[in-house]
Amino acid sequence: MKFDNNSLMEEFYNTFIKERYPDITMEESKEICKGPWKYFLFNMESGNFLSIRFKYFGTFVVWPKRALMMLEKLRYRFKKQRIYPDKYERKKEAVLKFLENENNIR
Secondary structure, eight states: OOOHHHHHHHIIIIIIIIOOOOTOHHHHHHHHHHHHHHHHHHHHHHHHOHHHHHHTTTTOOOOHHHHHHHHHHHHHHHHTTTTOOOHHHHHHHHHHHHHHHHHHHO
């Protein structure tokens, strides 16, 4: 059985939210449900590599070896001209900053 994101949110809204919180609309309910994941996506794309903890899901972290692989992949993409130089520099600096902080912590 395959579930659709929208159908799951509708079922959740109709089952739990609608009666308990009549002032909240379906769209507001969707925004509330998606909020933590938007925050997660924003932090991962920002290049800060913060560890993020979600209750019941666990902690999401970037491991140093994974960051090294990201750096290698960036260099490869830059060498093959598959990434713009400014984007390469920005991402490279973020990864190097993370690795430097990791080395200072350990």
